[in-house]
Amino acid sequence: MTIALFLGLEGVVGAEPLRLVSTTTELESLAISVGGELIVATHLIPAGQDAENFQPRPQDLARVREAQAVLRVGVDYDLWLDPLLQQAGNARVRRGGAGYIDASTDIALLDVRAGGVGPDDGHAHGRGNPHYWLDPANAAMITATILEALARLDPPNAKRYEANRLAFLERLDAKMGEWKRALENAPALIAYHDTWPYFARRFRLRFVGIVELRPGVPPSASHLAKLAREGIEARVGAIVREPHEPARDAQFLASRTGARVAVLASSVGAIPEARDYISLIDYDVRALAPSR
Amino acid sequence: MIEALSFLALPALACAALVAIHAYFGLHVLERNVIFVDLALAQVAALGATAAFLLGHPPQGLAAHAYALGFTVAAAALLASTRAWSGRIPQEAQIGVVYVVAAAAALLLVDRAPQGAEHIRQILTGNILTVGWSELAWAIALYAAVGLAYPWIARALKPSGWISEFAFYAAFGVVVTSSVALAGVLLVFAFLIIPAAIGVLHATRFASQLAIAWIAGTAAAFVGLAISYASDLSTGATLVCTYGAALAIAGIARGLRRERRAKFGAALRLGRWLAAALLAASAIWIAISPRADQPLLDSLEHAFPAIRGAYMDAKSLAIGAEAAAYGRRYRDEADKLRAREAERRWKGEPLDEEEVRRIASFEKSYNEMIRGEEFVTREVRSRAREAKRWWIAGAFLLVAAILAVSLPAWRSIPRSAPR
Numbered sequence A: 001m002t003i004a005l006f007l008g009l010e011g012v013v014g015a016e017p018l019r020l021v022s023t024t025t026e027l028e029s030l031a032i033s034v035g036g037e038l039i040v041a042t043h044l045i046p047a048g049q050d051a052e053n054f055q056p057r058p059q060d061l062a063r064v065r066e067a068q069a070v071l072r073v074g075v076d077y078d079l080w081l082d083p084l085l086q087q088a089g090n091a092r093v094r095r096g097g098a099g100y101i102d103a104s105t106d107i108a109l110l111d112v113r114a115g116g117v118g119p120d121d122g123h124a125h126g127r128g129n130p131h132y133w134l135d136p137a138n139a140a141m142i143t144a145t146i147l148e149a150l151a152r153l154d155p156p157n158a159k160r161y162e163a164n165r166l167a168f169l170e171r172l173d174a175k176m177g178e179w180k181r182a183l184e185n186a187p188a189l190i191a192y193h194d195t196w197p198y199f200a201r202r203f204r205l206r207f208v209g210i211v212e213l214r215p216g217v218p219p220s221a222s223h224l225a226k227l228a229r230e231g232i233e234a235r236v237g238a239i240v241r242e243p244h245e246p247a248r249d250a251q252f253l254a255s256r257t258g259a260r261v262a263v264l265a266s267s268v269g270a271i272p273e274a275r276d277y278i279s280l281i282d283y284d285v286r287a288l289a290p291s292r
Numbered sequence B: 001m002i003e004a005l006s007f008l009a010l011p012a013l014a015c016a017a018l019v020a021i022h023a024y025f026g027l028h029v030l031e032r033n034v035i036f037v038d039l040a041l042a043q044v045a046a047l048g049a050t051a052a053f054l055l056g057h058p059p060q061g062l063a064a065h066a067y068a069l070g071f072t073v074a075a076a077a078l079l080a081s082t083r084a085w086s087g088r089i090p091q092e093a094q095i096g097v098v099y100v101v102a103a104a105a106a107l108l109l110v111d112r113a114p115q116g117a118e119h120i121r122q123i124l125t126g127n128i129l130t131v132g133w134s135e136l137a138w139a140i141a142l143y144a145a146v147g148l149a150y151p152w153i154a155r156a157l158k159p160s161g162w163i164s165e166f167a168f169y170a171a172f173g174v175v176v177t178s179s180v181a182l183a184g185v186l187l188v189f190a191f192l193i194i195p196a197a198i199g200v201l202h203a204t205r206f207a208s209q210l211a212i213a214w215i216a217g218t219a220a221a222f223v224g225l226a227i228s229y230a231s232d233l234s235t236g237a238t239l240v241c242t243y244g245a246a247l248a249i250a251g252i253a254r255g256l257r258r259e260r261r262a263k264f265g266a267a268l269r270l271g272r273w274l275a276a277a278l279l280a281a282s283a284i285w286i287a288i289s290p291r292a293d294q295p296l297l298d299s300l301e302h303a304f305p306a307i308r309g310a311y312m313d314a315k316s317l318a319i320g321a322e323a324a325a326y327g328r329r330y331r332d333e334a335d336k337l338r339a340r341e342a343e344r345r346w347k348g349e350p351l352d353e354e355e356v357r358r359i360a361s362f363e364k365s366y367n368e369m370i371r372g373e374e375f376v377t378r379e380v381r382s383r384a385r386e387a388k389r390w391w392i393a394g395a396f397l398l399v400a401a402i403l404a405v406s407l408p409a410w411r412s413i414p415r416s417a418p419r
């Protein structure tokens, strides 16, 4: 334990892998695609659980305490991390420390609201929509941020990290064309939560409306009526929900608009098929692609 | 109107069915003084469904329902057995223990399951607005079966002992498990307790209590649905609040019905003294701290903005109005900008990252300008309040004095009026 701590303080020595803790599974997957064998990555929010309702467990404190790098979504999405970092008392990964990585640093945020900007939880989307990792082009930004941090923490391996990232981007690029073609005439959509603006922007998808305007507040009858009306007008093809969102509300709108329900995953592991970042996007694209 | 009806017909039917069965059980629950038993049993059912899911059964399948039912019946047996202890430990405490342990155990189980949380949640968070035909038909059949069979069984099992207690909790558990999945925990609790409470307030015989509970519960549900549609509010929460209001009205009605005129007069006097005290306290508060929130003045101004004219001069009124107008204009501009960006996600030429960043920074500066205008509005008002605080406090005190002192003269009028 003490030895491990000393090793950590000195930077990375020899074969000891760099310990990185990410808040979400998808960031963990992106970190692995840069760090490869050179890092040991763990995540804090169990796969498929709503990040909004996450409560850290005692072992999470130990994980953060022993980490050399902490990777977070930012944009107020994982605010619960801040008290955890305070409590862990690990200076390396505190805000401003060498091991503190905010993946949103270089992202062009969507839906930055005018009005109501304050420290509220991420799902209120006060500082902008936090679901930016769902645009595969943003994965290039996120991995660049991760690369910069890993090279800073572990300079001897900087070249290898860079090579890993380039290999990942190559795979991503190859997939990107395929994904764009698959979603070329995709019909209009309605989503349960406003999770998909970045995904929509990249793949030119039209989201007609959102069921749950404020997180945790079920929709009103008149809002549902308006959505159903607009959905029929726009010939909505699918009602999009995530596994943790209520099935019944989506089913209800589907029966009103004649659309189907598409269950999408916004995080790695929320659905068994979404094993890593690329298979996550792959799954979502296939779930939405018009059948031919 | 037709759209509203098409959206509210099924929820209204669901409300009527839920009130019909829950008012009946609610009267029993009130009589036994086990108010939170529905929460405990619903949580136990959720625990059963979670266990089934962990064992590899599909979440909405037959096995899940069987597990939920089995757990509920086991909890019913437990509650029936522990009733004997209620001399030492109140039964409500036992029910509370069942509730927290079931909830906590379910959380621990979910932690083991990779995609677990959603299943527990869906069992406890029905939404009456999106209830489907087939599940409602099933529920009505179930309620009818339980509603017809249970009273007969209860009569056959008299005098009451362990078996009759068990039969009550088991029958009730079956009903609650299904209704919570339809309407959610909060609303089911309201359906269970409030109509029954209204019935108990206004009648003594069981049959009349039940009739009153049915009528009041159904009527309140329809009013709540209409309010939720008309004011664009979340349906379940609106219904619960409407039920709360219905109970308050029923309580007042009972007071009016039972008490003598004199007591009514006394209540009126008390109300006016309270109003006078509130005004006097507000007067002191604004005199001491005119820049702080003034709850009474703020809410009066919110209802009647013209009141501002009484203490603000024309110049500060104009400054305030101008700031508010600018704030609205910036908000409109920001909304328009965001809508244009959202449209370009799928229509026309896509925006590049630089343009998106520029839009975000425009949104931010709009936000700052809006805050600036809000600050101006507040500051102008605070200064006016500070300058005129003695006048405002004096006006409040005057009204308070009128309310408190003129009482005897007012009261004598209805008394002397011939009958």
Ligand SMILES: [Zn+2]
Residues within 6 Å of the ligand: A122, A123, A124, A125, A130, A131, A193, A194, A195
């Ligand atoms: Zn969100």
